[in-house]
Amino acid sequence: EAGVVQSPRYKIIEKKQPVAFWCNPISGHNTLYWYRQNLGQGPELLIRYENEEAVDDSQLPKDRFSAERLKGVDSTLKIQPAELGDSAVYLCASSLGRKGGETQYFGPGTRLLVL
């Protein structure tokens, strides 16, 4: 069974440019998460989807970040415009979505460098 797929794996852009990350969760997983991981830190949740609905986006910087999960499957996270401080690894994870917290499966991440 394929795991969580993310693309691109690496992205280098100049500040003020837009960038987008794509995630395909494990088939049948209703819950999808986007995390940001800074160097030497644990992941921090940006947004969580239950099917198509964003149920927790309290940590998403909404002035420059946006996300969507059309049809409750794939998801895209966008930054526009990017800032130097956005350099980090962006991780996507998915879980079955039964009520009550279960194992999250992570993709390999997209490593973003903003110059």
Next chain:
Amino acid sequence: KQEVTQIPAALSVPEGENLVLNCSFTDSAIYNLQWFRQDPGKGLTSLLLIQSSQREQTSGRLNASLDKSSGRSTLYIAASQPGDSATYLCAAGGNDMRFGAGTRLTVKP
């Protein structure tokens, strides 16, 4: 807001040694606690998940314990091997998990 702390930040041990990694969290009202492994440049791999009603979980050479009342969890690795070298992260909560910064483990041959 849940705060998760992992001590030590880094650990180096000789092969074959048993070791314990520590995780503490400030809010005991958690749904579960998970331990993950992260290899350099890779995503996270789930190792063990302990539900709030459980005290421990075991998988092979790994054993994780949970003490909600004291806000602590430990990950015990028996007979460590060089292949165990990685960063180990704990996360407390449920759907809204909060991660620690991790313990970077090096097992020397």
